[in-house]
Amino acid sequence: MYRLLYPLLILSISVSCSQRTKDKKATAPLKELIAVSNRSASRAKYLNTSQWNELFPNRYGKGLKDSINNNPDFYSFQSFVTACKAFPDFLSTGDEEIQKRELAAFLANIAQETSGGWSNAPGGYFKWGLYFLEEQGKHDRYIDTTNKNYPPVMNKSYYGRGPKQLTWNYNYGQFSEAWFGTKDSLLKEPERLSHDPVLSFASAIWFWMTTQPPKPSCHDIITAKWKPSEDDIINNRLPGFGATVNVINGGVECGNQAELEKTSHRYEYYKYFCNYFHVQPGENVSCLNQKPFGTGRIQ
Numbered sequence: 282m283y284r285l286l287y288p289l290l291i292l293s294i295s296v297s298c299s300q301r302t303k304d305k306k307a308t309a310p311l312k313e314l315i316a317v318s319n320r321s322a323s324r325a326k327y328l329n330t331s332q333w334n335e336l337f338p339n340r341y342g343k344g345l346k347d348s349i350n351n352n353p354d355f356y357s358f359q360s361f362v363t364a365c366k367a368f369p370d371f372l373s374t375g376d377e378e379i380q381k382r383e384l385a386a387f388l389a390n391i392a393q394e395t396s397g398g399w400s401n402a403p404g405g406y407f408k409w410g411l412y413f414l415e416e417q418g419k420h421d422r423y424i425d426t427t428n429k430n431y432p433p434v435m436n437k438s439y440y441g442r443g444p445k446q447l448t449w450n451y452n453y454g455q456f457s458e459a460w461f462g463t464k465d466s467l468l469k470e471p472e473r474l475s476h477d478p479v480l481s482f483a484s485a486i487w488f489w490m491t492t493q494p495p496k497p498s499c500h501d502i503i504t505a506k507w508k509p510s511e512d513d514i515i516n517n518r519l520p521g522f523g524a525t526v527n528v529i530n531g532g533v534e535c536g537n538q539a540e541l542e543k544t545s546h547r548y549e550y551y552k553y554f555c556n557y558f559h560v561q562p563g564e565n566v567s568c569l570n571q572k573p574f575g576t577g578r579i580q
Contacts, residue, residue, distance in 0.1 A: 310462040311367040311483070318366035327372075327384055327558060333358035336388070336557070338404065339397065340411035349414060355478050356411040356444065364482035367460075368490055374504045378560055385554035385562070386503045386522050390529055391444035391485055392554075393547040406546065407553045414475055416441030416448075423448045431455060434468050442474035445485035445529075456487050488529075496574045499525040516572035521565025522551050531573035540569050 337343075342355040365371055372380050372387075392410025402409050420440040424433040431454025433439065439450045447453065450468060457467035460483060467473060474481050492498045501507040502524045509518055518524055526547055527535045534544040548566055555562045 311460045311487070314367040314369075315363060315479075318369075327381060328358075330358045333361075336554075337392075337408075337411045339409050341395070341414045349475050355414060355481070357478065360478035361482050364479045364486055367483060368486050371486055371490060371500065374500070374506070379504050381558040381560040382555065382563060383500065383503045385551055385558055385560060386499070386525055387486075387489055388554050389522070389547060389551035390489075390499075390525060392550050393543065394441075394446045394529075395444060396546065398546075407550060410550070411444065414442065414481075416446055424450055428454075431464055431468060437469070437471055439471050442471070443481035443484045445488050447474060447484045447488060452488070455491070455493075456484050459487055459491075460484075496528045497524075499528050502528070516576070517570045518572065518574065519565045521563055522548070523565045523568035523571060527568045527571050527574055531568065531571070535568035536572045536576075537569065540567070544568075 334343075337356065340354070340356040342350070342353055343357075372384055374380070374383070388410070392407070395411045395413045396406075396409055397412025398406035398409030400406065420438060422433075422438040423440050424438070426433060428451045431451040433450040439448060439453050441448045447456065453467040453471050453474075454464040458464040460480070461467070474484055489499045492501065497507040502520055503522065505520055507520060507524075509520065513519070518527060523535070526544065534541055534547070551566065552562055
């Protein structure tokens with residue numbers, strides 16, 4: 282699972298953000314798209330610096346001590362916008378309603394993944410998204426030694442880092458391959474996600490945009506591009522916000538007899554952002570009755 286001030290930017294958050302890793306013939310690293318991205322291609326204006334500050338007033342580094350980088354604002358709006366340039370389909374698919382819903386869904390998931398909120402938090406629970414940069418508590422190393430394509434490097438850990446809290450060596454390796462053109466960059470230096478704000482945001486957007494069978498991408502789910510199979514339908518995996526939760530943390534948060542507190546916060550975050558952007562949340566917000574992707578029928 283699982284935070285410089287700039288002049289006000291009335292920028293589209295539907296700035297072109299494409300998943301190049303779907304195209305096996307693509308060889309240019311994703312990071313190279315940032316230099317050639319045309320910001321004027323923006324189609325809708327949903328978010329700006331002032332709104333970002335309103336939504337994430339307690340984000341990591343802003344007004345707080347950044348113990349890792351001594352960076353005054355790691356999770357800045359500008360860093361987010363810059364990372365988006367490498368993914369042209371992000372927040373630019375479908376009509377305005379779909380784009381706003383995707384923005385709400387993406388922000389809800391990264392806010393909960395990094396939340397520092399509690400029930401009586403100043404300003405309310407929802408003002409504490411993007412609070413943590415790295416996974417809290419005792420870190421598991423998240424090493425899968427059976428993965429031969431993206432083998433872990435000795436003495437390196439692949440615990441949660443960044444807005445999405447990217448975990449496991451195979452995710453670090455795949456993202457590294459897509460972003461740098463080589464899997465070794467982040468397999469050897471996973472800590473780079475905690476030092477480079479644009480890279481950190483890009484890791485979250487990459488995960489959001491990437492299909493990893495049997496899981497569809499979160500992007501395809503929330504934009505209604507994903508068509509559930511017969512097996513998905515039998516197991517209640519249907520298009521909507523709940524299925525994005527299933528992709529991110531289905532083994533823990535979906536198909537349980539009772540809803541976990543953190544999962545409830547995830548749903549409420551989504552409704553909070555939908556309300557902020559004046560869009561309806563749509564159907565299937567919950568994954569309570571969904572079997573995790575890759576598993577069988579609910580009993």
